Structure formats: C-alpha cells, structure tokens
Amino acid sequence: MREASLRASVAAASVLLLAGCSISVPRPATTAAPSSSPKATASAAAPAIPRGRAPAETFDVDTRQLRLSRGADRPLPVTIWYPDADAGRFPVILFSHGLTGSPDDYAGLLEHWASAGFVVAAPTYPHTSRGAERIEPLDVINQPADATYVLTEVLKLDRRAGDTLRGRLATDRLAAAGHSAGGITTIGLFSVARDERLDAGVVLAGSALGVGLGFVGPPAPLLFVHGQRDSVVSYASGKAAYDSVPWPKAFLTLPNGDHGESLRRGSQAFDMVAESTLDFWRWSLYGDPDAKRRLPKDAQSAGLGRLDDNLG
Template identity: 85%
Template sequence: MRASLAAASVLLLAGCSVSVPRPVTTTAPPPAPAVTSAPAPEKTGRAPRQSFDVDTRQLRLSRGTDRPLPVTIWYPDAGAGRFPVILFSHGLTGRPSDYAPLLEHWASAGFVIAAPTYPYTSRGAERVNALDVINQPADATYVLSEVLKLDRRAGDVLRGRLATDRLAAAGHSAGGITTIGLFSVARDERLDAGVVLAGSALGVGLGFTGPPAPLLFVHGELDSVVSYASGKAAYDRVPWPKAFLTLPDGDHGQSLLREGNGAFDVVADSTLDFWRWSLYGDTDAKRRLPEDAGASGLGRLEDQLG
C-alpha cells in the first residue's frame, strides 16, 4: 500500500487539473489475469428527449471540522418526474466550475450533478496534499448521502425530483482515482454506474467489488500526466460490463474536456448516452455509443457492455 501511495503522490503532484497538467512518467500496474464479466441489473426506461434549461446552486457541507465540502449542483430547472444523480469529482488543483460545460451538458439532458470541492486537492486550498485523494471516496459517499436528503426536505427546489435509486459517480484525473475508489476499496454499493476520465487506480487499488456496475473509461493516448497504460490497466481489471473510449490525439484535459474542439463533442456525446443507458435504461442510447465514439474519426470504442 505504501508503494501505491507513493506512486500516487508522484502522479498527482504533477498536477491533474484541466488547466495546468505537467508531464510525468507513471508506471502502469502489472497485468492481471482475465476476469469474467458479471451482468449488471438492467434498468428499463427511456431518457428524456427534450433539453432542459439548467440551474445551479451551492450546498455547504462538512465532514468534520477539518473537511469542508462545498458542493455545486447542476440540475434541470423544470420537468416532471425524478432525475438520476451523478456525483462528480474534480482533478488535483481543479474545481467543479472547470468542468461546467460537460456537467451542464449532462444536466440539460435530465441528470442532477453534485460536484464537491475537496478540501486538500482543489485550487485555492490553504494547503494542497495530493495523498488526501485516498480520503476522497469517503467524502464523495458523504456528499451523495447529504444531497439525496434534499429529495425529502420540505420547501427544497429538489424535493421529490431526485431518482434516489439511480445513482452514479464520475471524475477526472485525481477525481477518476476517487471514482475508482468508490467501486473498489471504498465501495459505495448504491452506485449503479461510473465514468472515469483520464484516471487510474493508483492509491486505491484494483479490487473492484460489490454489485455489478457498468463503467466507461475515457483516456487520451497522448496523456502525459496519467498514462494511457495505467488507465487501461484499471479498465482491464473491471469484472463488470464496461467500455473504453480511446482518443488517439487526446491529452490529459485540454482536448478532452474543453469546448470548441471535436474531442469534447465525442466525450460529451459518448458519456451522455452511457448515462442515458446505465441510469435510465435507454437501449437506443446504448446502440448509439459506437457512433458517438467513432463518427468523427477522433475516438475508438472498446465495447464490453454486453
């Protein structure tokens, strides 16, 4: 474990926010034996076809006196019914606002996104401690529990609007590590699906456990911060339905998550259809995934979703 944490610190201290990545060489975990995929419970339904206007709000949370966790929530501002909830984790020296274009894209399609600002890995933190990422899966679980309480809070704008049985986690870079932790060492068994953007399992391990949950990995082959090989190694160990979206010309964040380039559109469309399928049970969205990934020639999809 100490060796893993040391490797994680080297990786994370290189900087894994969207805006300021710095090159670092990382070592992928050793190859693992093949794991037989288990089927995930199928949800059935249809994702909303309309596009919603999106509102945001702030929620002030704290998991103890030394772990403040302010949360930004993006949500559809109108519409009947309940919306699935996605917990999103930012990268090192990042903040939720860095990912606003992607998170607004998801919310406009009928999802509620809750994005905490982590106390020791965010931009503007009094002291940045890369190793604190190992505490973030517990933070994420706490935040998700608190956000779900809004569904029952009298007078709250989200009262009666959260699909509390349709939950997911996603994250970029250090947030991708946090997300993998939620499906492994700190498994939150409420989660139905996950998306890992330019992440790896360094620091949290590859012991995926708990109920089957489909996972989508997205990684650029030119990523010089979190190596493509380390992301693929984590993906290879997932024992559930899974897919891996490769961006041959993708780096760690600029081409992956910034609007105004084709790679952003590939990531936005692919992840959205993955959510529509995994959280709403929309089979049409699942069928669109290969086209989302490859239509522009900017991505290729390895599909083991079943």
C-alpha cells in the same frame, strides 16, 4: 488495503499529479449507506439496468451551492447542476474534480449532462482543489469517503420540505464520475471504498493508483475515457484499471488525446466525449436501449476516438 500502503502508492505519482492533473476551462458566460466491509470479490452477474427511455427534450439548467462538511477539517462545498423542470425524477451523478482543479473547470460537461435530465453534484475537496490552504496529493485516499458522504447528503434533499430538489431525485439511480485524481476517487468508490448504491461510473483519464484493482460489490457498468498521449496519468495505467473490471465495461480511446483537453468546451474532441458519456448515462441510468446503440457511433465521431465495447 491498509492506509500505509495506500499512501505509499499514491506518493509514487504525486509529483506527476501536481504537474497537471487539473484542466483549465473558462466558465460559461451563462450558466443508503455503503457497506463498511466490502465483499471480497465483485459479482460478475449482469447489472440491473432498467428498461426505459431517457428524456428527449433539452432542459434549461440551474445551479446551486450546498455547504457541507465531513468533520471540522473536511469542508465540502458542493455545486449542483440540475434540470429546470417542473416535474420528473432525475438520476444523480456524483462528480469528482482533478488535483488542483474545481467543479467549475468542468462546467461545460456537467451542464451538458444536466441538460439531458441528470442531477450532477460536484464537491470541492478540501486538500486537492485549486485555492486550498494546502495541497496534499495523498489526501486522494480520503476522497471516496468524502464522495459517499456528499452523495448521502444530496439525496436527503429529495425529502427536505420546501427544497428545490424535493421529489426530484431518482434516489435508486446513482452514479459516480471523475477526472484524473477524481478518476482515482471514482475507482475507489467501486473498489476499496465501495459504495454499493452506485449503479454506473465514468472514469476520465483516471487510474487505480492508491485504491487498487479489487473491484467489489454488485455489478455496475463502467466507461473509461483516456487519451493515448496523456503524460500525467498514463494510458497504460487507465487500461490496466479497465482490464480488471469484471462487469460490463467500455473503453474510449482518444488517439490524439492528452490529459484533459477533450473536457474543455470548444476543444476538438469535446462534443464527441460529451455525447459518448451522455449516451452511456442514458443507457445505464435510464435504461434507454437506443442510447446504447448510439454509443459506438458517438465514440467514432469525426475519427477522434475508438471504442472497446464490452457492455454486453
């Protein structure tokens, strides 16, 4: 897709995105390169889900900052949440924040994932984050390339002498997730800017705005989570993206959900969304069959959601 058409389609919804793409979440008291020419079509073959078990224990979580930059005008500071464990290799999830948001807004959710045995790397994007010198909604089209760059740099830590994460990253078990504009970024990583290293993805209140519905490359299971009362990114647009996915997929509908309340720790649906996404990761990245069996029950907890399950 040409950049001009990408910019035109993103511009059509930039006002809505600016109105409320981010969430406001209080911080807790404690706290191989993709192909440059994506395949024309996606493979509908079954994804290569490993057979295994996710860790049963709950880990303490540490955080660290990584200073990255993809060129002089694209600083990409990265917050990393990781299990405080002496041994083991953990799958890596690249998380993208919403417009005018920041990684810290999602700390409750990302810490929850990390405590279960995942390393979560969340860049702060240069022109769509809160506090940026200028907010440019159209810059979302550049973020899939940013995300791929960040993932590449984070994976290098697994081989860096003396680094805290040396030998701790499962570099063959990688995923992407994001909220709102970060959900668009995530879809882009499976479509127009396909990163073929990615094994799975979670799209939170996202759509294919600006990145298209042309999912390409090797099959990767995707989980969509969307509120039916979302007034920023419409439920219908999220469902349209889901319907176009040719791979194993699931759609978690929040009948009373808005654009981001369910991602705020302490909200009514937070625990349900946190556990549903976590069991999806346990299955898609660890190959844990019990986690997959729990997912429908997670999604219907307390009658707060319903799951369209086509994971196979």
